[in-house]
Amino acid sequence: MPLPLLRTTAFLALLLAAHPGTAQNSYNWWDARPPAPVTPLPRPARKPAPIAPASAITVVIDSLPLTTGKYTYVEVMPAFPGGQENMLNFLRQNLQRPRAPRQHGRVLVNLVVAATGAVTEVRVAAGHGLSPAYDAAAVECVRRLPRFMPGRREGKPVPTALTVPVIF
Template identity: 45%
Template sequence: MRKHLLLLSLGLSSIATQAQEYTGSSTTTTAKYFNKQGDIQPTAEGASYSEETELKEGNAATVRTFYISGKPRSVIFYEDLARHMVHGISEGWHENGNLSWHSEMQHGKPSGPYRNHYPSGQLHYEQNYADGKRQGELVVYYPDGRLKRREIYADNQRVNGTCYNPQGQEMPCYEFEVMPSFPGGQQALLQYIGQNTRYPGKALRRGVEGKVFVKFVVDTTGVVSNVRIDKGVDPLLDTEAVHVVKNLPRFEPGRQDGRPVPVYFTVPITFSINKSSLFRQKPRAGNQPASGL
């Protein structure tokens, strides 16, 4: 099918929590099991943790995770689960029971302090947000409690900061958080997906359209892993979207406090048929479906 018959758009956003697709209203609770990589397991055998989603009126939900030992792992409150909109105070725990992290959100935006703790209970770092932007002080500590970094932010921009080595001496600072980067930047990522996505012929003939949300992880080596559908449209479109994301080239990995860290992403890919073009030109025989941005 000719290139001009298709429209494909993509947006990219990082996320820090795991949510299940939900449409409609309910007050039921569903449970799932996951391995260490975040893949869904059919049973508790071989799983690292379980997840219980309590669906409430509207799209609100409470998502709780538990270690296989039964100890609580995290609790996240959603104002709108389908839109991944977290609201209120959410927390996570190490398996030894010590607090792992504390987050405060207002209608999907960070608002208030975010704290991260070492398994020992020692504070690792704390940063403050206002309306989704870093505001005020960011402090980072070594595992023994010694100050590692202190920075001041205004409107999400770093105003000043000082970093310290384990001996307490000042040293050059590096960015505290660095998101994974695709070779050539985000525009190159858009082009890659646009050039490598093929509209399934059966879906095209059936007039199937929609936006597929694909969730994946860029691991500590920059490799794309744990690719799965977060919100699907049709098996044909879902399969194609997953195929393209699974074959993305290696990213430059994300970093936090100088260490490579895995980062979750959601990619919404919109499959849309330009129906008016179907009546202006006929596709050339044998031409494969292509995509454009």
């Protein structure tokens, strides 16, 4: 019996010695090569948007005046005397911090500039306040704003809704 065992062992040794690297290469051939470079697909060229002729200008219909009598889209927006920078300076100078714990942030205040230019219907925009004390201080400061030049629609002064940021 030792002879068949010897023959089998010798056969295996001969088989393994004859092809020592074949089995190794058959498993790792992809590791020996560098990966292929990844190139993005070419993007199609953008076509410029066609320009509409002047006669095809669309008018945005403002649905707000149907329910409230106030506009959000007007040809001439309300203007603060001296411009936006003067309005922000006015707010900074007249803003009084509440005695509540000190906070930093922004309160958005909605207001309506009436056809006369007076500031009316001042309130904090929903979800854009800091705390009740800071919201009240911002509303009080915006109420003190002097008259605006009213917004105009079709050449007539109209009440216009605005939003003003008050920064603490």
